[in-house]
Amino acid sequence: MANILKYSRNRCTSVEQVDDHTMRSTCRLQDTLTDAFVEIMVKLPDLEITGISGVIHRAYQEECLNPTDSLQKVIGVRIGPGMLKIIEGLIGEATDCKQLAFMVEECCHGVILSFTKDVLISSPRPTDADKAKEFYAQMVKENMRLYNRCAAFAPGSPIVEGIEPPVQ
């Protein structure tokens, strides 16, 4: 059997701004074993999850097939640092279906990345090395949590050259 896939997965997360105060983030999963959809509604500016729904058409774990009650546990949670622990804790207590918590997290990451995109839209292209280095170095100086957060901002990277590491 040449080159025939044993398994495939597609996951799509999309974020739209419904109105000035509301965002909708959806995560769709289609893979060999699972067909699932989760949608969250998020209130601005707090990024509070105000609504959530999900449908699982196909899953190999029976506990995943009725997600509604478990998903409601995250209503009121705010998207932000520490949210993964909260989401996994709240949904994990209600169900053994790990995919549900992951899909909610993906929806939340989508929202965060949509704001990151807004910040980066005005950033220089990486090929414009000097300007890009200056842009991202300034970002690190304004938020030292970025320092050593990934390879691009780790000691040895040109971006953090000359930047004093946070108190260590």
Next chain:
Amino acid sequence: MLKFARNKIVSIEKKDQDTFMAHGILDDDIYSLEIDVSIRISDLEILKISGKWNRWTTPACPRAILFLEEAVGLCIKEKGFSQKVHKIIGRKACRHHANLLLECCSSAKEAAMLAKWEDIKAKNKDLSFRAFLRGALKDEPLPDPSDKVSAGEHIEIKDQGPYVAVKKEISGGMMIDLHVHTSPASPCSSAPVDQCIEEAKRVGLDGICLTDHNYVWEPGRVEDLREKHGFLVLRGNEITTDQGDMVVFGLDKNIQGIIKVEELRREVRRAGGFMIVAHPFRGFLTFGVGQLGLTPEKAMERPLFKLVDAVEVLNGKVTEKENDFASKVAGGIGLPATGGSDAHEVSEVGIYATQFSDTIKDENDLVEALKKGGYSPIAFRNQRGEAKR
């Protein structure tokens, strides 16, 4: 119109009897990357990994590819696998590569399950996938109940003495770091408790609070620490609620998992304790709460602030802007403000602290002083010229 979209695709083929090859693609409005992961089917160990960027942001992003190799040898079935990937690949390489790797690995795990069913079905043609799953899932190890957010109840502390127990004479007014994490009580800390206490002494603090995540220090053990070091060591707890982290004093109940903030409020009130909202405006890596349009006035409306006794406005793990924002909110509502380092490393102890006018000898005194008021958060190390070692 979409504001943002991310697509991920994972394809898994069987290279040979015991090897899967997973190819993953992540393509979103900001990034585009691919990885290839070779995984041994029998034990789900990562054998080989390579990656490439198609679109990236900073000129240094390509450095991440060199660190992907650190995933080799990790076992997908192992407890804590995804935390390891976040810590090793997410931090050393790139969080987006880590996200895609986890997607590939969870797909491989399911593909391995399918492969096992196919092998058994070759000998037992009537075995449906559902019937196979019932048997397979029955054999899966139960989740370890101690694998929760805290380190558990019984932590062995390796004595790193000897220590000079110099009893400090305090007369009125004390500076105490209200928020410190120690290892191993807090899994995220690398600061042994004895070293934290010695550091607090070294920098001139009058006391230190052990506020480990969802961990209740036994009174006897903390008393021993006080004796051993001749220093004021107080018990606290940082508890994760659905509305974020709370630093709590005067509550001895061991709370695990995520608790609703209203429920924690009831528990703290019943115990006569004190609840401080920790780093309430800790923002994001690339943008702050200002970009979301959140103003102090709007933030003050959060129901959370009706449930807490104080606000941590100086925290060592957030930016100056985030601390300022918390300070404005606390001031606007009229809630007392506190300071604490949120130290996870020894050298972070005392970055921020709280200055009390009262003398505090134990947790009861601390709770009394917190309820009474008349204290303020301070940038302790800066004041002492100890900004850097």
